[in-house]
Amino acid sequence: MENYLVMENVTKIYNNGIIANDKVNFSARKGEIHAICGENGAGKTTLMKMLFGIEQPDEGRIIIKGKEMHLNSPTDAIKAGIGMVHQHFMQVPTLTVAENVTLGVEPTNGIVFDMDKAVRMTTECCEKYGFDINPKAHIQDLSVGVKQKVEIVKALVKGCEILILDEPTAVLTPQETKELFVQLKNLRDSGCTIIFISHKLNEVKELCDRVTVIKKGKTIGVWNIKDVTEADISRYMVGVDVDLNIPKEPANPKENVLVVNDLTIYNEAGKKKVDDVSFSVRRGEIVGIAGVEGNGQREMIDAITGLAKYSYGSIKLMGKEVKDMDIGELRKTGLAHIPEDRNIYGCARSMSIRDNIIADKIADPKYNNGLFINEKAIKEDTDKWVDEFLVLCDSGEQLVGMLSGGNVQKVVVAREFTSYSELVVCDQPTRGIDVGAAEFVRERMVEMRDAGKAILLISADLAEIMSLSDSLIVMHSGKINAYFPDIKKLTEEDLGFYMLGVKHMSEEEIRGALHE
């Protein structure tokens, strides 16, 4: 069968120098469901953004029905017959389904919006493809599953022939997922090309006809789904290239600092994101958490660091339940946190390096006399830390916003590693920073461990997590799927299997994550 859509040698380099796509090749046929699989940051989303006209490729061609296309905006893409269902629905809550579906291509009668015709268009489309939606319902009253159907109908009404679904099942219940798959298969049989982006290999296997695997911005290959197993796809997706070779002695763990017991978290939509998770982090060890994004790590870390509430179970820091503590109390109890997004949660960009580093310690009598702050003591200590943490800057007075990403991260690390903490939660501590800075941060983490702190490390960088962690927890669909007390015995292939849910450990083995 001939190719309906071809993306040829597509390259995208972002302004910050990150090569998101490096000569990627992708093609899809008419009437197939084609999966794109890859780790976080492999470049799937960038590729789809280029196809939908949100980003423009620096090199390469996009060919649809044999014709080269230049897609400069979503409008161009829609005209070319491409529809996209975004992870976050693009809907107006107070408007009706019919109004949302026809927005942008509104049927009119003079200047008047023709509601009857909009309803008719929506109904016709729903009937044609077997969707059961009330066109007159308001979006805000609908469940997530129905909202997603609205999103698909929205694309279909505009005459889309290529439908991109970006991790559509992430927000759905199993029943809704099953229903969605039936409808997607119907769509395929009526001639629509569907591009299905997912981490969930069982779903890819069940739904798709072919799969393209992307790793680190490059195409690894294309396979017919019946020729590959889930284990094969996992092997193509996951791979650790370099051993970071961080010098460190074997850990010497002592008593528990953080104890998480039967933790269960529901998100706002009532979906279970963390499912009965128990583990502990001891003084003098680095516990790594690995997992494909969206498997509950985010919600769990937000609960541990006080950024979000949790529903059931308990989290104890230094023996104290954290449920009703605010972040100030949490920090006093002994939490330090390097947040995932340093620019939003990690620092105040419009304040100086000095102010950022001292922010969590300002209540210390050493730095204030009850009324005025002690500028001299602050200057002395922060200057010392700026030197110690190798922050490249003119002086401590410089605004954090003027620093490079790596140096901003060093400021955050300087503050968190000098705070009076027992547990340090490091959430993607080296994401998007240069190699030198990353190495520095990693060495510091080992130093902190040796100084007797408990460290919880979350990282999407598998090389990092495998070389830093003393023991490792793997999360999959909200549960701990595997626990490795000794990381040396773990192969990267095995890690991939557990992360993607191809393999599961016994409950007994998993229970080992909680030390009494």
Next chain:
Amino acid sequence: MGLLTEIFNTISKVIVLPTFYYMIIMSAAPILLAALACAIALKANAINMGTEGIMTISSLVAVLVSSAVGGSAAGGPWLGLVAAIIVGAILGFLVSVFAFRLKIDIILVGIAMNLIGTGASVFLMYVLTGDRTTTTSLSSGTLPQVSIPLLKSIPVLGEILSGHYILTYVAYILVFVMSFLLFKTKLGLRIRAVGENEDAAESVGISSLQIKTIALIISGALGGLAGAFMSECYLAYFSSGLIAGRGFVGLAACNMGAGNPGIICLCCLAFGIFYAFSNFATLSNLSIYALNALPYAVVLIGVVLYSIYTRNKELKRLQGLESEEKSETGSVAHN
């Protein structure tokens, strides 16, 4: 006690007068125009704080243009009205340029517009007429009053509803026009979509910049109309302090009505009662200054009550959600 009795006496004297009700309708009209100006901008999520300033400048422009062409005899007020609307629309467009193209915070742009309105109008008046306070030296005239056949001969009702300035009727008609525009037309749908979820509108190829600009131009034009009302209906001249916060009262009414023209109209009529009341100071021994301050005090109280009301409503909604969630998660856990 004496004060309460005095207030009661005044009220009982005033509420039997048909002119009182006539005054309510008339006093509410300019506030209504200002509120509608704010409403269309609010619906597009492009809050137009500068309505007061736009009203000030356009009310002066109306007078200047009218007298320049020769006042009432030469149809000056009509030309003045057109000029005020055009100037208002241009000022609305300027707000959009500053806010969306030059990326200045839209609230700050609105405040700047108000300050410019006060300063520029006095300066312009002084340069052109040599007078710093009013333009009474110019004969700019007023727009016509309309007596409605049949209605005018009905006792009481005729006195209240007939004989208003033409712009008063226009203001109330615009309530329906605005409802139609916002809720029945394609443009209105797009304005509401952009106002509520800009990304959603952009993702289907609607330019939010274009929609917001259109909304602000319409908003400015309505502000111009409100300005012309003040200097060509309410009074026959421009004076500094003529608008006297009506743009802000309109903004308050707009927010209390959440941008919905019908509710906005009711809010404006409620404020109109107190504006009208302050016109009957001579019937009362109450301080004229207190009476003049009354409408603003009422707006303040109204806004506070309204915000308490919406906060309670929101709290109730959240509580409802929470209990719903609890029962839901409970059942999920059970499964």
